[in-house]
Amino acid sequence: MKIALIGYGNLGKAIAKCLSRKHEIIATKRNLDVKAKSKRIEITNNNAYAVKNAECVIIAVKPKDISPVLDEIKDYVENKLVISFVAFVSLKEIKSKINARVVRAMGNIGIELGKSFVAYYTENGEDEKVLSLLSLMGKVYKAENEREIDLMTVFSGSAPAFVARLIDAFVLAGLKHGLNAELSKELALSIFNTTAELLKCETTESLIKRIATPGGTTIEGLMEMEKHRVVHGIASSIGKAVEKIFKKE
Ligand SMILES: NC(=O)c1ccc[n+]([C@@H]2O[C@H](COP(=O)([O-])OP(=O)(O)OC[C@H]3O[C@@H](n4cnc5c(N)ncnc54)[C@H](OP(=O)(O)O)[C@@H]3O)[C@@H](O)[C@H]2O)c1
Numbered sequence: 001m002k003i004a005l006i007g008y009g010n011l012g013k014a015i016a017k018c019l020s021r022k023h024e025i026i027a028t029k030r031n032l033d034v035k036a037k038s039k040r041i042e043i044t045n046n047n048a049y050a051v052k053n054a055e056c057v058i059i060a061v062k063p064k065d066i067s068p069v070l071d072e073i074k075d076y077v078e079n080k081l082v083i084s085f086v087a088f089v090s091l092k093e094i095k096s097k098i099n100a101r102v103v104r105a106m107g108n109i110g111i112e113l114g115k116s117f118v119a120y121y122t123e124n125g126e127d128e129k130v131l132s133l134l135s136l137m138g139k140v141y142k143a144e145n146e147r148e149i150d151l152m153t154v155f156s157g158s159a160p161a162f163v164a165r166l167i168d169a170f171v172l173a174g175l176k177h178g179l180n181a182e183l184s185k186e187l188a189l190s191i192f193n194t195t196a197e198l199l200k201c202e203t204t205e206s207l208i209k210r211i212a213t214p215g216g217t218t219i220e221g222l223m224e225m226e227k228h229r230v231v232h233g234i235a236s237s238i239g240k241a242v243e244k245i246f247k248k249e
Pocket of ligand 1: 006007008009010011012028029030031032047060061062063065068069085086087106107108109153156157158
């Protein structure tokens with residue numbers, strides 16, 4: 001299938017990388033200052049041309065840039081599937097400008113690996129095409145309302161940046177205690193992956209109980225985490241990002 005991808009920036013490139021494994025992409029950006037990394041990706045600055053020649057449209061521009069994009073494509077999208085990854089812009093706002101089968105979606109940069117958490121919301125019925133495209137990007141979740149999609153801007157979109165900082169903390173601690181940088185990073189990545197796998201089948205409390213023996217090293221570290229209110233600090237940092245979503249309303 002030919003897909004028009006409006007916005008070939010950080011997220012757009014991840015989407016193109018993912019979908020070009022199976023589909024042909026006509027990606028657009030204003031400045032033609034990058035080259036496509038695959039023969040299945042064509043890059044142009046002509047939104048109308050991209051949409052006219054595609055069966056489906058994906059929008060990945062910044063919120064401030066969506067309005068002129070919708071004006072440019074409105075004559076060519078009638079009844080086509082349009083998936084918007086644009087943060088904060090509601091279905092109502094999009095549908096007030098175009099007559100199309102609009103779906104809102106939100107994921108993260110892990111889309112390039114096909115490993116994002118991708119949420120979508122639509123007021124249309126089930127659409128096989130939506131599921132088949134989004135499932136190439138990772139784990140798909142059908143949101144119950146648009147507010148969940150707004151929350152996903154932080155809990156899926158921003159989250160890899162937060163986790164990257166946590167991984168940094170593990171790497172720094174390793175370095176401080178004499179592990180070399182490469183080993184320290186390899187260890188941190190392995191620990192995050194393994195913990196995520198283990199937690200698929202047990203609660204955090206049960207996992208911690210199996211590791212923290214009385215009077216041992218783990219409980220020493222956990223007590224120090226309590227002292228520094230690490231959990232509170234992380235939850236409150238994520239909370240700040242969430243506040244920013246709803247300030248935009
Ligand atoms: N980055 C992430 O990890 C992430 C995660 C989840 C959601 N999102 C959402 O994805 C959207 C894009 O974010 P981003 O980080 O990818 O932004 P970005 O890197 O700034 O990319 C935006 C792209 O849109 C293009 N663009 C702007 N106006 C256009 C127009 N009229 N026609 C065609 N292309 C146009 C820009 O082209 P030029 O380069 O030529 O200006 C640029 O390539 C945002 O709504 C954001 O909230 C991003």
